[in-house]
Amino acid sequence: MAKSLLFPEFKVVRDENRCIACQVCVRQCANDVHVYDEEDDQVYSREENCVGCQRCVNLCPTNALEVTKKEVGMRPNANWSINHLRNLYKQAETGGVLLTGMGCSEDYPIYWDHLLLNASQVTNPSIDPLREPIEIKTFLGKKEEFLDIDWEENSPVLKTKLAPQLELNIPVLFSAMSYGSISYNAFRSLAEAAREIGTFCNSGEGGLHPDFYSLGGNIIVQVASGRFGVHPGYLRAAAAVEIKIGQGAKPGIGGHLPGEKVSLDVSRTRKIPVGSDAISPAPHHDIYSIEDLERLVFAIKEATNYEKPVSVKIAAVHNVAAIASGVVRAGADIVAIDGIRGGTGAAPQVIRDNVGIPIELALAQVDERLRREGIRQQASLVIAGGIRSSADVIKAIALGADAVYIGTAALVALGCHLCQKCYTGKCNWGIATQDPYLTKRLNPNIGKRRLVALLHAWSAEIKEMLGGMGVNALESLRGNREHLRAVGLSRDEREILGVKAAGEGW
Amino acid sequence: MNDIETRYLLVGFSVAGWWCARTIRERDRKGKIVAITKENGIYSPPLFTYYLGNRVSDIRYRPEWIENLDLDLIYGGEAKTLEKENNRLILSSGESFVFEKALIATGGLPVAPPLPGKELEGVFTFTTPRDMQKVSEFMKHHRVERVTILGGGFIGLKTAEAFIELGVKVTLVELANRLLQNMLDEKSSYYLESALNRAGVEVIKEDTIVEFQGQGGKLTDAILKSGEHLPSDLAVIAIGVRPNIDWLRGSGIEINRGIIVDEFQQSQRPDIFAAGDIAETKNLITGERNVVAIWPEAVKQGKVAGENMTGSRVSYPGSLPVNTVSVGEVALISAGLVNPPLGDFELLTEVTNDSYRKLVLKDGYLVGMILVNKIEKAGIYINLIRQKVKVDDFKDRLLKEDFGMISLPAEYRKHLVEGASIEV
């Protein structure tokens, strides 16, 4: 068999003075990087298998291990980067589309990092969140233009029946990650954390495991092109229903859950045979136009008795503003937009890294377009794709988002180390796998605790920042771009973002 | 003399009585307990041989707990009569006790055949503290280089174990063709015997001592049936014990080999219970009635009796013979049916050059076990026998190196692991 030309990506450095050959690393590596030799009572490494997930480093009781990037001693070439070469070698060997996981890791501008927030000085007192209430409660759903109120009583009586709303204690939701792409324990962590915090997680297109129906009040269920696990009970169990048109990591591409990940439980949940690949078509084959979308939106509203908001998730593509406007006019209560850095369990690398636009630009354009058309009230805007911190969240809100989805950030809180191997089903952290030996590694009690802590920390930071701006309710920041300024951006970019340059006053 | 009245009367106060008293106290804080022992203390019989072998200096049993039991303890008291009509017991000293409930746990007496010369100085039995005292006194005042032990049973071996520790030349005489025939099979007897040999013990089988000879009233030789003379400075007759029941003749208590008790350790006189080496109980596996004179059963029976004497209804599942012996570095544990009769028994065995394991199954249940050297998992097997857990589904794993809790049925395993207690 021809020798592979691939070179190891990582170097496993084992400090022999510290290694006690306890074999924790051997037992923890699903990629068989560490091998114990009984004779020499020593552990050796097969670096070529290493994906750099750092599991062994984390658990080594003597800190004897270090996994670092392996330098490839080839003549540096600005055009032919190591990544290009690696992909060329791989494809020359496999002849296939290169798969990857997680979000785009290419070095495109991250506009969050070019946006700066405002704070109060003198003319306007900043507010101390420790002393004054600062409110970040958020409602998602269609908002009325005005209310019909009966003034005849001595206290006003509301006559308008509000459209269904999702009530969030923090403007952050957990992105669509299906049971199947992630483990049962990972999904349980998310769902229980969502319940405790008072926000929502998203079933993805994987259906809903019977165990999670009881948590349905904090779950948004997805209807995707594969229609996996979709039935009336599924729709009714949820707090809201999301029609998935596109995903930022792979706009225009369908989903593919490899058969290895379709365990008995997953098959039951998705209503497909065990071990069979779960393939979602690129388009919904009953949606070839905006009016088809409208049909589905109202079909779902009928099925759920108009009691649940319907969300439509699209990927941020070039014409996103016009598309979003169409989606709103098609009756969506929530528009979810997923940017180019949005994550995935499996996508062709070439798509992930080259298709779509950054979410910041998409958000700015969509919000502005909907306002110009006077229909911004009719739907909430939830954005996704590479939100990394509370700062990203608050900047997104100021740009015009009602709330944000976090996926990767949540997984990182659960232990993800961004090795981008989700599609292999060999996640050493027990997140993106169905292998019972690996899924155990994520204790949902710990997972839940960590997620709750994360969002607790973020809401504290968001309140600090709001208070600093002299704003004590999030709705006063939402779409309030006066509180944003841009650094290091071109005039075009600033105009698209609708944000003044740092240094410009009001 | 007028009677001493008591709610509970414990006649004989060794391990069975001790655990009976403790159980009573847990249920009944106030009720008066009178405990009578013919000894001058509370001893742990298994320690006698270890004391002899200088492994322990104190043979008392858990003295630190005695006061918590709040007993009226009567030392050196020998039970003479149990009245047939009344709940009254009379000691040879004349003291008499009227009780509501009584436990009879007067244990066993050494079997001492009428051998000529057995009264010679240097010939002993070895079951009581007094025996032990006498032996060690004797050892202090005489040079003892050669010891002969009559009986290759459990006591005989324990005694041998002790003398080996002392570095004395030991000869073991056993009538049967192998040692510990009740608790071992041939193969394990062999392991034991070779361990003894390695420890310098001479083992003489299919022979017995017919006479002791001496000079000036002191032992010099033990004479075997085969005619052989064994020069001996000290001899121990260790061919067994029998229940100490003679004093109960005429008490109206039904006696066979021992006091016949039901599963509540209750004699057919409802106020009178029996436990330990004197009680005749049902065998857990065979259902045969017999006296199983071992520590663990004495504890269990004592506890069951205690429960029932205080009015609860707790039954004793039946006796399971279990034993453990170690000689040099060889450790043996056996339990239950180890020499099954011909018939539908299944044997699982594993033999290595330094270890031997044998499991006996019947109808998918574990009924017996012998372990030589690899003894760590003994407790697991024994519990499977006691709890009558069907092992059919995992019997192929029973002897695997990694056999453990994990191999057991999940509910049973979790019950053991999380359960507040392991029921007896």
Place this chain on the structure above:
Amino acid sequence: MKKIHIHEEYCIGCRLCEINCLVKHSRSGKIVKAFRGEEPRPLPRVRVEEEGYLSFALQCRHCDEALCLENCPTGAMYRDEETQAVLCDENKCVGCWMCIMSCPLGVIKREEKTKKVASKCDLCRGETPVCVKNCPNEALTYE
């Protein structure tokens, strides 16, 4: 009484409990030394059992009705007043193995040479047991 609870569904079979237990009960108390320097290598008092993807760490349950204690003829096995742990007093132990014979979980190990009970969980004498403290996935809890 606080007990060590075993959550087998979260045991990842890393055996860090064994490793840390071994170190805790080693002479040096230092991990590298305990493994490389100390002869004989100390024994862990917790045992990880594995079968397929199922695994769990098992150590003495310190049963309320502790057969090892009931059947110990020397009184070496005793119950610690404040931790309620069943402990073994090495000075009293004569190595008769009645405890090994009695333990339904098989968690007592023997020391052939000294004829003493070699390893038996002591609940780390009151402080949070190291097997619990070092379980990376909270498959062992102490409550």
Place this chain on the structure above:
Amino acid sequence: MREDFYVPSGCAVAGILNQDGQKISGENIIRSIATMHERSNGLGGGFAAYRIYPEFTELYAFHILYDKKGRESEVEDILEKKFSIERAETIPVRENKAINDYPLFKRYFLRFKGEKYQEEDEVVQVVMDINSRVDDVYVISSGKNMGIFKGIGYPEDIGHFFRLEEYEGYCWIAHGRFPTNSVGWWGGAHPFGLLSWSVVHNGEISSYGINRRYLQNFGYFCNLQTDTEVIAYLIDLLARKHHLPIPYLKAALASPFWSDIEDMDEPERSFYKAMRITYGGALLNGPFSIIVGFEGGMFGMVDRIKLRPMVAGWRGETFYLASEECAIREISPELDRLVPFQGGEIIWGKLGEKVNYGQELAFSRV
């Protein structure tokens, strides 16, 4: 340049309302606001007066500021599309040493000739057209039988410049300005008006950016780039177009905290909850105290956590509002009652109603 103009202000505010409709000379309000001289810095002052044109009660009185001369015809063409101009005149002023360089102020008395059923919307449209389409020209008031007078200078100087002592009205509000971030300009001074609404404002609206974009949804375009302008438009939207009674404006503009809403009983709870969900974009955040005049009354409001001062006072049938108590005592040393505002509170008075001392919040229509 002016488009990027935004002026957060410190400022003084004052207002007088006689609920019996007795006329009050402009001299009083000038004296009142003048006592708070220290709160302004000479970069702006202004007044709104009600029922000062008794001879034209049926006509819209447009006060128009011409920053550049020679735009009249352009403006008048726009006016004449919807109105007949009954009278046009330059607003009489008196130069003084404080104020000698000033733009042209004209006032027009206009009879509406458009569609009756949407008269006010069309008037608003005309105002928006002039403000956005004609450079350097601003409609500074557009109500009936009322007018706004404002400019650069201390309020007392502006008052005398516009000869306000010669006017009489039953309701006056005044503003003394302290712009911090930019030079004042005549159009940027307070009050701001739309139809008969007039608003003076002390504070800085940190929600300005979103309030402004929210108003776009309803066809309001802010050209003066100031937060006071958005307040005027929000009030017009809520009170006039959405028929929200004055006392309940706070449900949108300074809505209660969620925790307080949770503690309410029905039907209040669902009312306030729905209001907040629906009017999130109208919530005024940041520190402010405002006085709003309108045909038939006057009210004051402060932000949710009262970051700016305001007191209300009553004497007989006269209702006073001011940043500082002294401004009220100056013209009415004796008061029947004086109350400081609570966070998010609205205190109002209405013509023809007996004074409420800011007590009850019983519903009544505007």
